[in-house]
Amino acid sequence: MAETENEDWTALLARVHQNRDRAAFAALFRHFAPRVKGFLMKSGAGATLAEECTQDVMATLWQKAHLFDPTRASVSTWIFTIARNRKIDALRRQRRPEPEDLPWGPESEPDQADALALQQDSEKLARAIADLPEKQKLLIKRAYFGDLTHSEIAEETGLPLGTIKSRIRLALERLRHAMN
Amino acid sequence: MNEIKHHLTDALLMAYATANLPEAFSVVIATHISLCDECRARLGSYEAVGGALLEDCEAVDVDAAALTATLARIESANAGSEPKVARKLGAVFPTPLQSYVGGDLETVRWRAVGGGVKQAVLKTSSDATVRLLSIPAGAAMPDHGHRGTELTLVLKGAFRDEDERFARGDIEIADEDMHHTPTAEAGGDCICLAATDAPLKFRGLIPRLAQPFIGI
Secondary structure, eight states, X not given: OOOOTTOOHHHHHHHHHHHOOHHHHHHHHHXXXXXXXXXXXXXXXXXXXXXXXXXXXXXXXXXXXGGOOTTTOOHHHHHXXXXXXXXXXXXXXXXXOOOOOOSSOTTSOOOHHHHHXXXXXXXXXXXXXXXXXXXXXXXXXXXXXXXXXXXXXXXXXXXXXXXXXXXXXXXXXXXXXXXX | OOOOOOOOOHHHHHHHHTTOSOHHHHHHHHHHHHHOHHHHHHHHHHHHHHHHHHHHSOOOOOOTTHHHHHHHHHHHTTTOOOOOOOOOTTOSSOHHHHHHHTSSGGGOXXXXXXXXXXXXXXXXOTTSEEEEEEEOTTOBOOXXXXXXXXXXXEEXXXXXXXXXXXXXXXXXXXXXXXXXXXXXXXXXXXXXXXXXXSOEEEOSHHXXXXXXXXXX
């Protein structure tokens, strides 16, 4: 399978969830595992620890595939959160308290149009990051690769986060309405 | 879901998204987000930045046998799907807080700290402290300033501070320049979750003397 920018990670992850599809998992693994390892090493993990944690992260992807909601996050965003939490656990030996899961099931079919819109917003955000001035980009990378204290983190990122926030907010509202 | 009026700042949300916070603060933030869709969505936008950076991250080759090893790991874990962690109907504490307390409100092991105020310090890493506070209806927290950031999240009841009202889900963020006096509203005890990154210093003689004993 060719690894193009347009690879449909969401569809592959759905196949992992629904069919326990090993080929789909392998495709996700080939793309994301080296990036997760790169992220962990940039964050200060040695090669051996990073390798070990990367395998944990990818195993978690399989085990939690049923919790992924494409109307609220892209696959790379979701994997980032898993890798970040593993990093805290492995490098800082701290627990990571996470917000509770929403009470409704991802069993209900995610809205395709919403998922696509979020996907497009995520791509726009990636381009906006690429277009940032070098100095600002460096600061954001430092924050995400984890060597800023919370008082050093700027209120203003210079990124257009409003649209993606509104998109996720809308998805949450719809889910709550569907529940009531 | 009740209307939440007092939210997290962008800096705190980004620090939580990027794992740049002491564990004690993360407990309060995870608990607030469990109650607040607005901040959950804002967190999602900061995490989306992380996703874009991950995508852009320099790839480092994994072991040749990594995929096989991961699949073996998945199989040995019996490929079980992790169950969802959702709050039971009527629970006061969202699940991240329950996991630190070991249960809901009725399982808290309170210690009296004077004036009818009770507290329970939760076990986290030592770079900051988080505690549950129970303030009797109508009573004030001791007047104090502090050296760092303080987050106070209301879980039950409500308090007033100056002109503002804080009810379930609302979070008050105070910095070192702020001297504040939260007062529980009449009608019921106010249960809060409070994190500080430096010991509180109380103004006024009696609370100051009490400070070494109550461990604030």
